[in-house]
Amino acid sequence: MSRIDRQFAAALANDRKLLIPFITAGDPSLDSTVPVMHALVRAGADLIELGVPFSDPMADGPSIQHSSERAIERGAGLRFALECVQQFRRQDSVTPVVLMGYLNPVDILGAAEYARRAVAAGVDGTLLVDLPDEEAGPFRDAFAQSGLEWIGLVAPTTSIGRLRAICQHAEGYLYYVSYAGVTGTGQALQNESNSGVLARLQEQSPVPVVVGFGVRDAESAKRVAAGADGVVIGSALVDTLSAADDPVLAAEAFLRPVREALDGLR
Numbered sequence: 402m403s404r405i406d407r408q409f410a411a412a413l414a415n416d417r418k419l420l421i422p423f424i425t426a427g428d429p430s431l432d433s434t435v436p437v438m439h440a441l442v443r444a445g446a447d448l449i450e451l452g453v454p455f456s457d458p459m460a461d462g463p464s465i466q467h468s469s470e471r472a473i474e475r476g477a478g479l480r481f482a483l484e485c486v487q488q489f490r491r492q493d494s495v496t497p498v499v500l501m502g503y504l505n506p507v508d509i510l511g512a513a514e515y516a517r518r519a520v521a522a523g524v525d526g527t528l529l530v531d532l533p534d535e536e537a538g539p540f541r542d543a544f545a546q547s548g549l550e551w552i553g554l555v556a557p558t559t560s561i562g563r564l565r566a567i568c569q570h571a572e573g574y575l576y577y578v579s580y581a582g583v584t585g586t587g588q589a590l591q592n593e594s595n596s597g598v599l600a601r602l603q604e605q606s607p608v609p610v611v612v613g614f615g616v617r618d619a620e621s622a623k624r625v626a627a628g629a630d631g632v633v634i635g636s637a638l639v640d641t642l643s644a645a646d647d648p649v650l651a652a653e654a655f656l657r658p659v660r661e662a663l664d665g666l667r
C-alpha cells in the first residue's frame with residue numbers, strides 16, 4: 402500500500418474528510434517552505450500539495466501566478482521543490498506529498514529521471530496540470546517504474562468517455578476541479594450540475610475524490626466536502642502566507658478552523 406493510500410484509508414475509515422493544502426515551494430520565502438509544511442500537518446493536513454514554481458502557469462489565477470513569480474525570483478524551481486521534500490521527510494515519514502506542476506520542467510529532466518529523483522526525495526505522487534490524459538501514457542509508465550503515483554484531474558467540462566479513461570489510471574486520489582477557469586478566482590460548487598458530476602465520479606473512481614478551485618475557508622470547505630471525500634485549498638492559503646509576518650504561525654492559524662469545520666461534518 403502506498404503512503405497516500407495508507408493515509409487516506411485511515412482517515413476515511415474514521416469518517417475524516419481529507420484536507421489538502423497547496424503551497425508554492427519557495428514562497429513566501431525559501432526558508433519558510435519546510436517549516437510551513439510541518440505547520441500544516443500540525444493543523445490537520447492529510448496530504449500536502451507542493452507547487453513547483455513555473456513561469457507560465459496557465460491554469461493559475463493571480464494569487465498563485467504571483468506566488469510562482471516570487472518563488473522563481475528567489476531561485477526556486479523543480480530542484481528546490483525536491484530539496485524541500487527531502488528535508489521535510491527527515492521529520493515526517495507519514496504525511497504524503499504530491500508535487501503539483503506543469504509538464505515542462507519534468508519533460509526537460511525526462512519522465513524516468515524525474516520519477517527516480519522525486520521518489521528518492523520522498524515525493525508520493527505528481528499532478529501535471531497541462532498533460533492531457535491522451536498523451537500521458539509514457540509518463541505514467543515511467544512514474545510507475547519508480548513507484549511515483551499518477552494523480553488525475555477532472556473538470557466539469559470533461560466528457561464521460563474521458564472521465565472513464567482518467568478513472569482507469571487514477572492513483573492516490575482524483576482531483577475534481579470545481580469550475581471551468583483558473584485557480585482562486587471562482588466559488589467552488591455553486592452550480593447544481595456539479596453535484597451530478599461529483600456523484601458520477603464517486604461511482605467511477607477507484608480512489609477518493611477531492612475537490613479544489615474556489616475553496617477559501619472553513620465555510621466553503623464544509624459545503625464542498627459534504628459531497629466529496631475531501632478538499633484542496635490553494636490561493637487563499639498562498640495569499641495568507643504572503644501577507645503574514647510569521648508564515649508558520651499563519652499557516653497553522655489558517656488551516657486549524659478548516660480542519661475543525663470538516664470534523665464537524667462527522
Ligand SMILES: O=P(O)(O)OC[C@@H](O)[C@@H](O)c1c[nH]c2ccccc12
Pocket residue numbers: 423450452460461465501530583584585586613614615616617633634635636637
Ligand atoms: O487556488 P484554489 O482555488 O484554492 O484551488 C486549489 C489549487 O490552487 C491547487 O490545487 C492548484 C494550484 N495550481 C493548480 C493548477 C491546476 C490545478 C490545481 C492547482
